[in-house]
Amino acid sequence: MAGKDVPVSPLAPKRQPKVPPIPGVRFATAEAGIRYKGRQDVWFALLDQGTQVAGVFTRSKCPSAPVDWCRENLSQGSARAVVVNSGNANAFTGLKGRDAVKLTAEIAAKAAGCKPEEVFIASTGVIGEPLDATKFKGVLDECAKRAADGPWIDAAKAIMTTDTFPKALTRKAKIDGKEVVIAGIAKGAGMIAPDMATMLSFVFTDAPIAAPVLQALLSKGVKGSFNAVTVDSDTSTSDTLMLFATGKAAARGVPAITEVNDIRLSGFKRALNSILLELAHLVCKDGEGARKFVEVRVTGAASARSAKRVALSIANSPLVKTALAGEDANWGRVVMAVGKAGEPADRDKLDIGFGDIVVAKQGARAPSYDEVAVSEYMKGDNIVITADLGLGRGKATVWTCDLTKAYVEINGDYRS
Amino acid sequence: MAGKDVPVSPLAPKRQPKVPPIPGVRFATAEAGIRYKGRQDVWFALLDQGTQVAGVFTRSKCPSAPVDWCRENLSQGSARAVVVNSGNANAFTGLKGRDAVKLTAEIAAKAAGCKPEEVFIASTGVIGEPLDATKFKGVLDECAKRAADGPWIDAAKAIMTTDTFPKALTRKAKIDGKEVVIAGIAKGAGMIAPDMATMLSFVFTDAPIAAPVLQALLSKGVKGSFNAVTVDSDTSTSDTLMLFATGKAAARGVPAITEVNDIRLSGFKRALNSILLELAHLVCKDGEGARKFVEVRVTGAASARSAKRVALSIANSPLVKTALAGEDANWGRVVMAVGKAGEPADRDKLDIGFGDIVVAKQGARAPSYDEVAVSEYMKGDNIVITADLGLGRGKATVWTCDLTKAYVEINGDYRS
Incomplete structure (x- = not known):
C-alpha cells in the first residue's frame, strides 16, 4: 500500500523544486x-x-x-x-x-x-x-x-x-x-x-x-x-x-x-x-528497495544499438545488481553480463571500471587494481560502471538501481 | 564458500540414487x-x-x-x-x-x-x-x-x-x-x-x-x-x-x-x-535461495520458438519470481511477462493457470476463479504455471525457481 510504513528512498532529492503554473x-x-x-x-x-x-x-x-x-x-x-x-x-x-x-x-x-x-x-x-x-x-x-x-x-x-x-x-x-x-x-x-x-x-x-x-x-x-x-x-x-x-x-x-x-x-x-x-x-x-543509483556506460561497441543492448544486459543482470547491493566491485559479473548479451564482444579487448577506477584491462585484472580504493568507492550512493568493448565507436548509457532484499520483500512478502 | 552453514535446499531429493560403474x-x-x-x-x-x-x-x-x-x-x-x-x-x-x-x-x-x-x-x-x-x-x-x-x-x-x-x-x-x-x-x-x-x-x-x-x-x-x-x-x-x-x-x-x-x-x-x-x-x-521448483508451460503460441521465448520471459521475470516466493497467485505479472516478451500475443485470447486451476480466461479473471484454492496450491514446493496464448500450436516448457531474499543474501551480502 502506497507509502505506508515504507521509508522514503535514501536516493530521494533533498528538496522539492518549485514548479510554476503552465498557462492553459x-x-x-x-x-x-x-x-x-x-x-x-x-x-x-x-x-x-x-x-x-x-x-x-x-x-x-x-x-x-x-x-x-x-x-x-x-x-x-x-x-x-x-x-x-x-x-x-x-x-x-x-x-x-x-x-x-x-x-x-x-x-x-x-x-x-x-x-x-x-x-x-x-x-x-x-x-x-x-x-x-x-x-x-x-x-x-x-x-x-x-x-x-x-x-x-x-x-x-x-x-x-x-x-x-x-x-x-x-x-x-x-x-x-x-x-x-x-x-x-x-x-x-x-x-x-x-x-x-x-x-x-x-x-x-x-x-x-x-x-x-x-x-x-x-x-x-x-x-x-x-x-x-x-x-x-x-x-x-x-x-x-x-x-x-x-x-x-x-x-x-x-x-x-x-x-x-x-x-x-x-x-x-x-x-x-x-x-x-x-x-x-x-x-x-525510487525503484523498489533501491539503495544505489547506478549509471552504466558502454563504449567501444560495434554500434550504438549494440552498446545499448550490452548496457541493458549489465543493468538488468540480477548478479550485477546484487553485487552492487553488497557493495562488491564484482567486475567478473560485469564480464558475464557483457558475454551473455549476444552482441559482438572480445574478452581480450574488454576494459571494465567502477567510477574512474580501472579494474580490468584487456581481458584480465588491471595491474593497477586497488581493492581498497574500489571498495571505498562502492560504498557511495551513486555508482558508475564503465565497460569499453574495444571494438568500435558505438556507445550508450543506461541507469538502474541495485537489487536488495527490500525488493524481494516489497514484491514477494506482502502476504506474510 | 561452498556448503558452509548453508542449509541443504528444501527441494533436494530425499535420497541419492546408486550410480553404477561405467566400464572404461x-x-x-x-x-x-x-x-x-x-x-x-x-x-x-x-x-x-x-x-x-x-x-x-x-x-x-x-x-x-x-x-x-x-x-x-x-x-x-x-x-x-x-x-x-x-x-x-x-x-x-x-x-x-x-x-x-x-x-x-x-x-x-x-x-x-x-x-x-x-x-x-x-x-x-x-x-x-x-x-x-x-x-x-x-x-x-x-x-x-x-x-x-x-x-x-x-x-x-x-x-x-x-x-x-x-x-x-x-x-x-x-x-x-x-x-x-x-x-x-x-x-x-x-x-x-x-x-x-x-x-x-x-x-x-x-x-x-x-x-x-x-x-x-x-x-x-x-x-x-x-x-x-x-x-x-x-x-x-x-x-x-x-x-x-x-x-x-x-x-x-x-x-x-x-x-x-x-x-x-x-x-x-x-x-x-x-x-x-x-x-x-x-x-x-539447487538454485540459489530456491524454495520452489517451478514449471512454466506455454501453449498456443505462434511457433515453438516463440513459445520458448514467452516461457523464458515468464521464468526470468523478477516480479513473477518474487510473487512465487510470496506464494501469491499473481497472474497479472504472468500477463505482464507474456506482454513484454515481444512475441505475438493477444491479451484477449490469453488463458493463465496455476496447476490445474484456471485463473484467467480470454483476457480477464476466470468466472470460476477461486482465491482460496489457488492460495492453497501456491503453498506447495512444486508449482506449474500455464499460459495458453490462443494463437497457434507452438508450445514449450521451461523450469525455474523462485526469487527469495536468500538469493540476494547469497549474492550480495557476503561482504557484511
Missing part, C-alpha cells in the same frame, strides 16, 4: 475511493482549447485498456483533459475494461466541456480487477469547479502507488528569444500490492508547438531517458508518457512551431530532454 | 588446495582408449579459457581424460589463463599416458584470479594411481561450489536388445563468493557410439533440458556439458552406432534425454 493547464485532485481510503487517488487536468498532444506507450503486447484508448485518440492531435487514477490499472479486464475507459472519458468530457476523444486516461494499480468508473461521477465535475494552476506536487502525489516520494520538475527554455516553461510529473516503478510496476509521466508546456512536432521530439527524447532506465527488466502493461503543449505562450509573442527541423527549437529540445532525463532518473532512484 | 571410466578426487582448504577440489577421470566425446558450451561471447580449450579439441572426437577443479574458474585471466589450461593438460596427459589434446578441462569458482596450475603437479599422478570405478557421489561433490547437495544420476537403456548404462554428474547454479554461477555436467556411457552421433544427440537433448532451465537469467562464462562414450559395451555384443538415424538408438535417446532433464532439474532445485 488547470487541475485538481480528489478522493474517488477507487481502492485506497483516505488519500487523493484521482488527478483531473483541464487543458485550454488548442492544446496539442503527443504520447509514447508501453511496448507490451498486452497493453491496458487506457493505453489502447490513448493510442487510438492520439492521431487527432488535440487534448482537453487528462484523468489519472491510482489504485486500479484497469488492465487485463477484458470488455469491462474498455467499457470502464469509455465511461470515464464520457464523465470527464462532460465535466470539461469537450468530446470524449479529447480526454486522455491513465490508470495504475492492481490489475485484473474491474475498475468501477461510476466512482468518477460527481468527482470529476467537482474537480473541474475548483481546478487551479497548482500545486503540481499534489498532482504528483495523487498518481503515486508505492512511490516513496512525489516527482515534479520544471524547466525554462527560449524559443526565438522568448521564454516558455515546462512542467512534468512522474510516478515510478513502484509496486502496488498485489500488482505490477508502472511508469506514468505527464509533461506540459505553454509553447505553441504542433502535435506532429511534439510527437517527434517526444519519440526521440524518450530513447535516452525513460527507455534508458530499468529497475528490474519487467515492463508494465500501462507505461504511459504524454506531452501537452497549450500554445498559450503565443500570446507573449512566441512563434508557432510547425516543423521539427525549425532551428528555433534547439533550446526547447534541450530543456525537454533534460526534464525527461531527470524524471526518468527520479523513477529509477 | 575410472576416477579419483583430491585436495589440490586451489582455493578451498580441507575439501576435495579436483576430480580426475581416466577414459579407456577409443572413448568418443561430444560437448556443448556456454553461448557467452566471453567464455573462459577451459571452454576455449575444450571447443578446440572437440573436433578430433576422442578423449582420454577429464580434469575438473572447483574454487577457481580460470575465466577472464587473459594469456595467463591459456597458459594455465595448457599446463593442466600437460600434467594430466602425463598422468593419463595420452596426448594433451585428449584431455578435457573445466574450472569453476572465482573469476579474474589467475589459476595456479602447478598445484596439479603430483596431484593428478597420484589420482591416476588410485583411480577406481566409483563412487560417483565423490566426483559430484568435488565439482561443487555453493551447491547444497551433490548431483549424480544413472539410467539404463537397450541397444539392439542389449543393455548399456549411463551415469551423469552435475554442479549447479551455485554461487561461489565472490563470483558467478556456473553449470557443469559430465555424462558417461559404455555404449559404442561414434562422436558425430553423440554430438547430434547431445545438441538436440540439451534444448529441452539444460537450455530450458533458468535460475536468474544470467549466463556463466564457463557452462559446460560433455558426453563421453567408452564403447566398452561392444564387448558384450552391443553393435557400434555410427549413424544418428539408426533406429536401434531410440531407447538410448530416451534414456539420455531423461538423465539430461533430471540433471537440469536438480540444478534448478
Whole structure:
C-alpha cells in the first residue's frame, strides 16, 4: 500500500523544486475511493482549447485498456483533459475494461466541456480487477469547479502507488528569444500490492508547438531517458508518457512551431530532454528497495544499438545488481553480463571500471587494481560502471538501481 | 564458500540414487588446495582408449579459457581424460589463463599416458584470479594411481561450489536388445563468493557410439533440458556439458552406432534425454535461495520458438519470481511477462493457470476463479504455471525457481 510504513528512498532529492503554473493547464485532485481510503487517488487536468498532444506507450503486447484508448485518440492531435487514477490499472479486464475507459472519458468530457476523444486516461494499480468508473461521477465535475494552476506536487502525489516520494520538475527554455516553461510529473516503478510496476509521466508546456512536432521530439527524447532506465527488466502493461503543449505562450509573442527541423527549437529540445532525463532518473532512484543509483556506460561497441543492448544486459543482470547491493566491485559479473548479451564482444579487448577506477584491462585484472580504493568507492550512493568493448565507436548509457532484499520483500512478502 | 552453514535446499531429493560403474571410466578426487582448504577440489577421470566425446558450451561471447580449450579439441572426437577443479574458474585471466589450461593438460596427459589434446578441462569458482596450475603437479599422478570405478557421489561433490547437495544420476537403456548404462554428474547454479554461477555436467556411457552421433544427440537433448532451465537469467562464462562414450559395451555384443538415424538408438535417446532433464532439474532445485521448483508451460503460441521465448520471459521475470516466493497467485505479472516478451500475443485470447486451476480466461479473471484454492496450491514446493496464448500450436516448457531474499543474501551480502 502506497507509502505506508515504507521509508522514503535514501536516493530521494533533498528538496522539492518549485514548479510554476503552465498557462492553459488547470487541475485538481480528489478522493474517488477507487481502492485506497483516505488519500487523493484521482488527478483531473483541464487543458485550454488548442492544446496539442503527443504520447509514447508501453511496448507490451498486452497493453491496458487506457493505453489502447490513448493510442487510438492520439492521431487527432488535440487534448482537453487528462484523468489519472491510482489504485486500479484497469488492465487485463477484458470488455469491462474498455467499457470502464469509455465511461470515464464520457464523465470527464462532460465535466470539461469537450468530446470524449479529447480526454486522455491513465490508470495504475492492481490489475485484473474491474475498475468501477461510476466512482468518477460527481468527482470529476467537482474537480473541474475548483481546478487551479497548482500545486503540481499534489498532482504528483495523487498518481503515486508505492512511490516513496512525489516527482515534479520544471524547466525554462527560449524559443526565438522568448521564454516558455515546462512542467512534468512522474510516478515510478513502484509496486502496488498485489500488482505490477508502472511508469506514468505527464509533461506540459505553454509553447505553441504542433502535435506532429511534439510527437517527434517526444519519440526521440524518450530513447535516452525513460527507455534508458530499468529497475528490474519487467515492463508494465500501462507505461504511459504524454506531452501537452497549450500554445498559450503565443500570446507573449512566441512563434508557432510547425516543423521539427525549425532551428528555433534547439533550446526547447534541450530543456525537454533534460526534464525527461531527470524524471526518468527520479523513477529509477525510487525503484523498489533501491539503495544505489547506478549509471552504466558502454563504449567501444560495434554500434550504438549494440552498446545499448550490452548496457541493458549489465543493468538488468540480477548478479550485477546484487553485487552492487553488497557493495562488491564484482567486475567478473560485469564480464558475464557483457558475454551473455549476444552482441559482438572480445574478452581480450574488454576494459571494465567502477567510477574512474580501472579494474580490468584487456581481458584480465588491471595491474593497477586497488581493492581498497574500489571498495571505498562502492560504498557511495551513486555508482558508475564503465565497460569499453574495444571494438568500435558505438556507445550508450543506461541507469538502474541495485537489487536488495527490500525488493524481494516489497514484491514477494506482502502476504506474510 | 561452498556448503558452509548453508542449509541443504528444501527441494533436494530425499535420497541419492546408486550410480553404477561405467566400464572404461575410472576416477579419483583430491585436495589440490586451489582455493578451498580441507575439501576435495579436483576430480580426475581416466577414459579407456577409443572413448568418443561430444560437448556443448556456454553461448557467452566471453567464455573462459577451459571452454576455449575444450571447443578446440572437440573436433578430433576422442578423449582420454577429464580434469575438473572447483574454487577457481580460470575465466577472464587473459594469456595467463591459456597458459594455465595448457599446463593442466600437460600434467594430466602425463598422468593419463595420452596426448594433451585428449584431455578435457573445466574450472569453476572465482573469476579474474589467475589459476595456479602447478598445484596439479603430483596431484593428478597420484589420482591416476588410485583411480577406481566409483563412487560417483565423490566426483559430484568435488565439482561443487555453493551447491547444497551433490548431483549424480544413472539410467539404463537397450541397444539392439542389449543393455548399456549411463551415469551423469552435475554442479549447479551455485554461487561461489565472490563470483558467478556456473553449470557443469559430465555424462558417461559404455555404449559404442561414434562422436558425430553423440554430438547430434547431445545438441538436440540439451534444448529441452539444460537450455530450458533458468535460475536468474544470467549466463556463466564457463557452462559446460560433455558426453563421453567408452564403447566398452561392444564387448558384450552391443553393435557400434555410427549413424544418428539408426533406429536401434531410440531407447538410448530416451534414456539420455531423461538423465539430461533430471540433471537440469536438480540444478534448478539447487538454485540459489530456491524454495520452489517451478514449471512454466506455454501453449498456443505462434511457433515453438516463440513459445520458448514467452516461457523464458515468464521464468526470468523478477516480479513473477518474487510473487512465487510470496506464494501469491499473481497472474497479472504472468500477463505482464507474456506482454513484454515481444512475441505475438493477444491479451484477449490469453488463458493463465496455476496447476490445474484456471485463473484467467480470454483476457480477464476466470468466472470460476477461486482465491482460496489457488492460495492453497501456491503453498506447495512444486508449482506449474500455464499460459495458453490462443494463437497457434507452438508450445514449450521451461523450469525455474523462485526469487527469495536468500538469493540476494547469497549474492550480495557476503561482504557484511
